[in-house]
Amino acid sequence: xxxxxxxxxxxxxxxxxxxxxxxxxxxxxxxxxxxxxxxxxxxxxxxxxxxxxxxxxxxxxxxxxxxxxxxxxxxxxxxxxxxxxxxxxxxxxxxxxxxxxxxxxxxxxxxxxxxxxxxxxxxxxxxxxxxxxxxxxxxxxxxxxxxxxxxxxxxxxxxxxxxxxxxxxxxxxxxxxxxxxxxxxxxxxxxxxxxxxxxxxxxxxxxxxxxxxxxxxxxxxxxxxxxxxxxxxxxxxxxxxxxxxxxxxxxxxxxxxxxxxxxxxxxxxxxxxxxxxxxxxxxxxxxxxxxxxxxxxxxxxxxxxxxxxxxxxxxxxxxxxxxxxxxxxxxxxxxxxxxxxxxxxxxxxxxxxxxxxxxxx
Numbered sequence: 001x002x003x004x005x006x007x008x009x010x011x012x013x014x015x016x017x018x019x020x021x022x023x024x025x026x027x028x029x030x031x032x033x034x035x036x037x038x039x040x041x042x043x044x045x046x047x048x049x050x051x052x053x054x055x056x057x058x059x060x061x062x063x064x065x066x067x068x069x070x071x072x073x074x075x076x077x078x079x080x081x082x083x084x085x086x087x088x089x090x091x092x093x094x095x096x097x098x099x100x101x102x103x104x105x106x107x108x109x110x111x112x113x114x115x116x117x118x119x120x121x122x123x124x125x126x127x128x129x130x131x132x133x134x135x136x137x138x139x140x141x142x143x144x145x146x147x148x149x150x151x152x153x154x155x156x157x158x159x160x161x162x163x164x165x166x167x168x169x170x171x172x173x174x175x176x177x178x179x180x181x182x183x184x185x186x187x188x189x190x191x192x193x194x195x196x197x198x199x200x201x202x203x204x205x206x207x208x209x210x211x212x213x214x215x216x217x218x219x220x221x222x223x224x225x226x227x228x229x230x231x232x233x234x235x236x237x238x239x240x241x242x243x244x245x246x247x248x249x250x251x252x253x254x255x256x257x258x259x260x261x262x263x264x265x266x267x268x269x270x271x272x273x274x275x276x277x278x279x280x281x282x283x284x285x286x287x288x289x290x291x292x293x294x295x296x297x298x299x300x301x302x303x304x305x306x307x308x309x310x311x312x313x314x315x316x317x318x319x320x321x322x323x324x325x326x327x328x329x330x331x332x333x334x335x336x337x338x339x340x341x342x343x344x345x346x347x348x349x350x351x352x353x354x355x356x357x358x359x360x361x
Contacts, residue, residue: 023350024140026114028167029343030211031353032303035085037131038075039106039345041067042091049096055274059266063334067106070332074300074308074342077328081302085350087134089127103127104286107340108347113162115172115189116355117141122160124152143188156184163344166209169356171229175199193361195229208297208343211304212358214323216297216316229359236319238297253336263287265336288339298341302328308342310335 023035044061051057078086089105103125111123118141121132135142145155152158160181166173171193177185186194199206199219206218216236225231256270257263260280264287269275279287296316300308309316309327320327335341 021350021352021354022117022140023138024114024117024119024135024142025353026167026348026351027116027169027353027355028351028358029209029348030301030304031351033078033081033083033301033348033351035087035348035350036078036083037087037089037108037112037347037349038071038078039108039340040071040089040091040127041104041106042095042102043068046095047097049098052274055272056278059269059272059275063266063337066333067338070330070334071345074330074332074345077308077330078302081306083302087131087349089125090130091127102283102286104338106338107344109163109344110340111159111162112347113160113165114347114349115165115167115192118143119349120157120162121146122157122162124150124158156180160185166207168209168358171195171357171359171361173197173229193359195359195361197225206297208299208301210299210301210307210325211323214319216299216319218297229361231360234319234323236315238313238315260287263289264339265290266334267336287337290336290339298335298343300342300346310341 041064044064046064047057047060050060075086089108091105092100105125105127108128111121112128113120113122119132119135120143121128124146132142132144136144143157145157146152161177164175164177165185166175172189173195174182174185175197176199182196208216210216213233214236215230215233216238218238253265253270256265256276259273259276264279266275296310296313298310302308305324306326306328307320308330311329311331317327330342332338332341332345338344
């Protein structure tokens, strides 16, 4: 009987055992993923207040519905993999276009950053308030300089380009932050080895460290760092892998890109000038510059053997086979509108790993 009681208490202890790693814990982009944010967009009824149904409302509703459908596909992949916690930004209920300044939370990676055991906030969109408050209330390390009386323009880190800061364990590779933000970053990450490149923002649409010793990139980093930090690493270059590789939309894509100055594209609306003018006038902050992005690079690594990709790419899949990596396809249909892929659409809050050295220095 005594042994049974001891076994019972042991079982309870195992069930309530604290995790080996803190809730906020992410030193790189390839340790096993356990907690993640997934982006969100307004529901389709947000657009019910618009009058031009066929030309403007219907395309915007399609973006809303299909963006969420694709997020649900991604969430299923994450759950099937075993991700323990999936959190999302929250919009106000029953809000309609015209009630507020239109915004979106599709690309949380752009201005939210996790390094080690701390979460850093670089934008003040209210959609993220509840997420930050949850971590604060639990006593986790959070940088959130925004208050109701704060002028964001006075915050040096406001709108800091988080994807330009790529984590490699005890080091971060930074690409072309404005000088005042670079000084701020250097001051706040004193215990971290910082390297600087000058390729022009090498955000996640152009550069992806998939695992130690493997990088998929648009630029020839190997020539720049071949004898230094990436010595011995395997590189896959995806040169000229942009729009012309995207079938069957390539035929009509250029005509719309000319109208949008290469900033965004929505399949089926190539001749809808009313819609193009509406987006460029009222939703200009939503779109980026998709002409510079190759979304086959914008991947979400689940661990060193499983990676979520947007579509089939023979070069990528062949390299993955060499490195014993399983690609999982999750097609984001409106990536050319949002200028954001799978990595942009997520923030890895917790990965099962620790601080290590991966680079040669």
